[in-house]
Amino acid sequence: MSQREAVIDFFQKVCGDEALQYRLKTCPPTRQGFAAVAQDSGYGFSGEDIDEYVQFVGFYEQCQTAIAKHQNGDAPLADWLNKWQKHVQRFTDNPLDDYEDTLRRFI
Numbered sequence: 001m002s003q004r005e006a007v008i009d010f011f012q013k014v015c016g017d018e019a020l021q022y023r024l025k026t027c028p029p030t031r032q033g034f035a036a037v038a039q040d041s042g043y044g045f046s047g048e049d050i051d052e053y054v055q056f057v058g059f060y061e062q063c064q065t066a067i068a069k070h071q072n073g074d075a076p077l078a079d080w081l082n083k084w085q086k087h088v089q090r091f092t093d094n095p096l097d098d099y100e101d102t103l104r105r106f107i
Helices: 003-016 018-026 031-040 047-054 059-071 077-093 102-106
Strands: none
Touching: 003 018, 003 047, 003 077, 018 031, 018 059, 031 047, 031 059, 059 077
């Protein structure tokens, strides 16, 4: 399994595991914090591998917010992760057409 596939597998596991959700929600909102939780769960990737997948530093805080909403029953975490991935794909396909204005918000 590639590092990217391992990161995807980890986030899929998070969607159904309340203990992992809690650990991610309470860890520092950084690549190192998320990687430490993943490594404690048996995954071998680093924070840089997560960055390669999520591409924007704002992911970490937004993911923690999405976890809180999921736990409150407001919105499924899997839906938020799918929307994030679609946004990253659109940005990858055409970085100059960033309708979410990600560059201005995160850089």
